[in-house]
Amino acid sequence: MACAKASILPEGIAVVSVAHHLQNPFPLMSTPEAGKPVYNVKNPCIAKVKRMFDLSGPGAPKHTAHYEIDLAGSGLEYTPGDSLAVQPTNDPQLVADTLAALGFSGDEIVKHPKNGTEVPIRQALIEATLITEIDNKLIKALVEKTGGNTPLAELSQPEKKEELKNYLWGRFVIDLLLEHPTAKFTPEEFMATQRKLNIRLYSISSSQKAHPDEVHLTVATVRYTSHGRARGGVASTFLAERVTVGETLIPCFVNHGKGFRLPEPQDETPIIMCGPGTGIAPFRAFLEERKATNAKGKAWLFFGEVSEKTCFFYKEEFEAYLADGTLTKLTTAWSRDQAAKIYVQNRMLEHAAEFWQYLEQGAIFYVCGDASRMAADVDKALHTIIEQQGGKSPEEAAAYVQAMKDAKRYRRDVY
Numbered sequence: 001m002a003c004a005k006a007s008i009l010p011e012g013i014a015v016v017s018v019a020h021h022l023q024n025p026f027p028l029m030s031t032p033e034a035g036k037p038v039y040n041v042k043n044p045c046i047a048k049v050k051r052m053f054d055l056s057g058p059g060a061p062k063h064t065a066h067y068e069i070d071l072a073g074s075g076l077e078y079t080p081g082d083s084l085a086v087q088p089t090n091d092p093q094l095v096a097d098t099l100a101a102l103g104f105s106g107d108e109i110v111k112h113p114k115n116g117t118e119v120p121i122r123q124a125l126i127e128a129t130l131i132t133e134i135d136n137k138l139i140k141a142l143v144e145k146t147g148g149n150t151p152l153a154e155l156s157q158p159e160k161k162e163e164l165k166n167y168l169w170g171r172f173v174i175d176l177l178l179e180h181p182t183a184k185f186t187p188e189e190f191m192a193t194q195r196k197l198n199i200r201l202y203s204i205s206s207s208q209k210a211h212p213d214e215v216h217l218t219v220a221t222v223r224y225t226s227h228g229r230a231r232g233g234v235a236s237t238f239l240a241e242r243v244t245v246g247e248t249l250i251p252c253f254v255n256h257g258k259g260f261r262l263p264e265p266q267d268e269t270p271i272i273m274c275g276p277g278t279g280i281a282p283f284r285a286f287l288e289e290r291k292a293t294n295a296k297g298k299a300w301l302f303f304g305e306v307s308e309k310t311c312f313f314y315k316e317e318f319e320a321y322l323a324d325g326t327l328t329k330l331t332t333a334w335s336r337d338q339a340a341k342i343y344v345q346n347r348m349l350e351h352a353a354e355f356w357q358y359l360e361q362g363a364i365f366y367v368c369g370d371a372s373r374m375a376a377d378v379d380k381a382l383h384t385i386i387e388q389q390g391g392k393s394p395e396e397a398a399a400y401v402q403a404m405k406d407a408k409r410y411r412r413d414v415y
């Protein structure tokens with residue numbers, strides 16, 4: 001059995017807590033049906049990766065990979081549009097460096113932050129503490145232990161919130177420890193300054209109709225350098241660097257995204273999917289589902305990445321869907337293949353007349369991916385198309401978009 005129903009977790013697997021990383025607009029829900037296991041944050045499915053491969057090619061500016069998680073025997077069920085919550089562990093080297101900065105051997109016994117059992121502090125740090133972010137409790141302790149002889153004393157004044165945020169940007173717990181060598185902690189004191197390591201959500205990129213015993217993810221590996229140290233995002237580097245196929249246990253559960261759903265297969269409503277970068281994930285799932293259900297209605301996919309040569313994720317699959325009619329139209333935007341950036345919203349505007357036809361035929365417009373810039377820019381392009389093609393004022397276009405939202409024809413899953 002690849003994925004076990006785990007009410008008592010195997011040794012080394014922590015019960016997880018859900019906090020700020022759960023930014024999904026759709027709430028966590030369990031649907032206990034007779035005889036079906038209910039996996040959730042307290043009772044995750046313990047699964048293993050059965051296959052993984054790079055989606056980005058050599059020379060790509062960032063690494064993105066495809067992960068296939070084995071669900072055989074688990075009873076875990078999902079629908080395209082759902083996301084998978086994954087509980088990662090920390091990088092053991094970062095934990096070793098953090099312990100060295102604390103002057104600990106790693107064998108000191110502390111309470112596991114998630115299940116209260118007594119474990120070596122090394123294990124607690126690997127499994128359950130957010131050593132890549134700074135909690136106010138650590139700042140307060142450092143101010144106290146240095147007698148206020150630290151820039152943190154000034155920065156922790158209420159009016160300095162923004163300066164403190166900037167100071168902490170790109171710093172891990174280890175940085176603050178190294179910057180305050182005179183501040184000494186007991187293991188218990190240190191543990192009391194730490195937040196819990198939470199799950200991360202990933203849009204599911206497969207359909208269970210196509211892969212009954214698998215769930216697929218499409219994940220960009222977060223890597224950067226700050227303050228002279230190479231760093232990684234906890235969960236994305238866990239998947240990319242610390243998971244061994246067929247071995248590493250991965251606690252996970254489904255976060256049901258009820259709002260991000262395909263129309264019924266017999267429904268002729270056209271769909272437009274806009275998913276640059278890892279935003280492609282739910283749309284790969286949608287296309288697999290459409291193929292498996294022989295869905296009617298037109299389907300138009302906008303995909304954008306930095307370069308056609310290195311980042312055309314799932315190219316062969318999408319081309320096959322175009323050939324067999326699962327996908328009606330594929331429009332790509334390669335941002336760095338020419339001097340001026342070309343983004344998905346530029347392509348939407350280039351195809352404004354056809355985009356407007358789709359809208360007037362009642363199309364559902366789905367957007368997934370970057371919330372910080374892409375989603376706002378795509379929204380702006382949508383308004384522009386409605387104004388220009390529909391001959392509407394900005395206010396009328398806004399009302400048109402609002403009507404789309406009210407009718408659940410404009411759905412976004414952005415992060």
Ligand SMILES: Cc1cc2nc3c(=O)[nH]c(=O)nc-3n(C[C@H](O)[C@H](O)[C@H](O)COP(=O)(O)OP(=O)(O)OC[C@H]3O[C@@H](n4cnc5c(N)ncnc54)[C@H](O)[C@@H]3O)c2cc1C
Nearest residue numbers: 170200201202203218219220224233234235236278281415
């Ligand atoms: C509903 C939903 C669906 C999602 N789907 C996907 C998906 O399909 N694929 C996907 O890849 N991701 C997806 N995400 C994002 C994913 O959940 C994680 O946030 C992402 O993988 C990063 O997690 P991490 O643990 O690797 O990084 P973390 O350990 O959380 O680190 C990220 C943090 O590192 C810091 N940071 C990053 N870059 C820099 C820098 N240059 N300088 C300084 N600090 C920096 C920032 O504080 C940032 O918040 C989704 C998120 C949500 C909410």
Ligand SMILES: NC(=O)c1ccc[n+]([C@@H]2O[C@H](COP(=O)([O-])OP(=O)(O)OC[C@H]3O[C@@H](n4cnc5c(N)ncnc54)[C@H](OP(=O)(O)O)[C@@H]3O)[C@@H](O)[C@H]2O)c1
Nearest residue numbers: 220276277278279304305306335343370371373374377415
């Ligand atoms: N919270 C986190 O820790 C975390 C971690 C991973 C990802 N994310 C979010 O998820 C997003 C997705 O990351 P990703 O690696 O999948 O891809 P991405 O960074 O969104 O990049 C995908 C494509 O979108 C382009 N792009 C950049 N700005 C855009 C804009 N304003 N409008 C439209 N397209 C734009 C990029 O071009 P250029 O790069 O050439 O400009 C690239 O071609 C990230 O941007 C980030 O916001 C968050």
